[in-house]
Amino acid sequence: MSIAATPLTLAGRRFLGQWWTVTALLTLMALAAAVAAAPLVAAALGTDAQTVDLFGRFAPPSPAHPLGTDDLGRDVLLRLLEGGRASLLVGLLAALGSAVIGSVVGLAAGYFGGRPDAVLMRLTDGLLALPLLPLLIVLAALDPAKLGLPDAFVFSDFAGLARIVVIVSLFGWTTVARLVRAEALRLREETFVLAARAQGAGAGRIMTVHILPNLASSIIVATTLAAGNVILLEAVLSFLGLGIQPPTPSWGNLLTNAQELVWSAPSLAIWPGLLILMTVITLNIVGDGLREALDPRATNR
């Protein structure tokens, strides 16, 4: 006789029981591994993502350059992998940022209900209805020195990355907030919350100790689904020249360069887009799979 299955192992079985979620997860892991291994690939090829070779421009694929070279003779494969590091790192950090903001807003709205809920949810809806991209461009074009940030920070390499993470997080949290709110609204009526309240626990304690742990699965699902969106936003901003700045490659700014070369080297435009597409699709599939696995009641909408 086997040991009684816990809800978590049941969820794990449900998740792994669907071949497409497993395939998506493995693809995502392979992408992350490839991107993390960029320095190893660079060492194996004996070059790096920034090395210019003006005698080897637009070279076709060869053992030395598996995907050929770009307009400055730089290795396309290495630039894609390096670009992936930037895009995935921004995606990961901004998804976490969105998760934090969304959880706080959703938890507060759902737990307190009434007027705070109405105000916070109006804010969430309002943000969704705004023309997002023009506002993102304004935020990306702001002068950080005018915000009173110290020069040492403004001119550091880190600032560019931090800025885009903050901007994308500011707009990426709404999905998380909605899901968390709906769940918190339900949980606050549960008997264990009533019991805690009867024992004299304050709102802060109930929210952090009793409700937050029960929200974990909703937050994980919402964050996975938000990550895909966040990566698309970063790509668009970098494509418009307001995100990650060249010569540091990202999937978005590689496409900016590719657009200028669309007549002479159209293939340059294919790879970065395919990688973004692959990342976003796998994230969406894994997110959907997680939702169905963690919440058996959820219907596929």
Place this chain on the structure above:
Amino acid sequence: MRYLGGRLAQSLIVLLLMSFIIYGLIGLMPGDPIDLMISADPRMTSEDAARLREIYGLDQPLSERWVAWLGAAVTGDLGWSRLQARPVLDALVPALAETGLLMGIALILTLAIALPAGVVAARRPHSMVDRAIGLLAFLGISTPPFWLALVLIIVFAVILGVLPAGGAGAGGGLVDHARHLVLPVLALTLAGVGGYVRYVRAAMLETLGRDWIRTARAKGMSERQVLLRHALRPAMIPVATLVGIDFGALFSGALVVETVFARPGMGRLIYDAILGNDYNLALAALLLATLLTLIGNLLADLGLVLLDRRLRLGEVPQ
């Protein structure tokens, strides 16, 4: 009607709030209007700069400058565009017409594809047809719109050479203008249609599970009548809401598409104004974008009232 009145008041408040936020943000962009002015005249001293600052009211606190700007804006005076060397209003109107055309055609096309596709998918959930439509929609929502635009350029302009890769066809005839619209409209439509298909399908599935559908079937109505008469209309209510909410996303999409195809619309105008320190133009264009989005929302609400009998009777939905 009371419902619409409330929504109208709400939209006005949001617009005022946004105008203040955007006004403040524009002030935080790099560069300074007075620096730009005095760079033209090397003899200017810092005292002169301070005097200019006073003349233009730039020494006033943010809130007062905003009130002054708002007062002028209400009378139709939006200032002078530095980049385009003409009044802001004159620069906005043609760009707005261009973008409106692009968005309008794309939205009509999106609905024309998404409604039948969603209904067909919902008719037999989990059938092969449903799965195929679901897969395509999933691909659609996961594709970066600007990349899609690039791929369209590569296929139709570079490889096939049948359509222009960019521009608006200014100077050409009507046919030329239309030819330049094909790829941008296609890109904008494909970027949004996936989300709509999924949404229409979900809304249809929801209504198809209702009692009145069972009653209609029990009465012996044909499946076609059940679908089109009894299910589609209530299913349109959430879809109309989505059109309103999605208006901002449609505008953002238009901005990207216009940038890729180098079209002289609102998107391109906003982008150039922000990067070119054209404060007046950027401010007015951003607010116009917000205003349009809010109007889009209100129109969707109006559509809701027409579709939903409960609203017409004066009940306010939760």
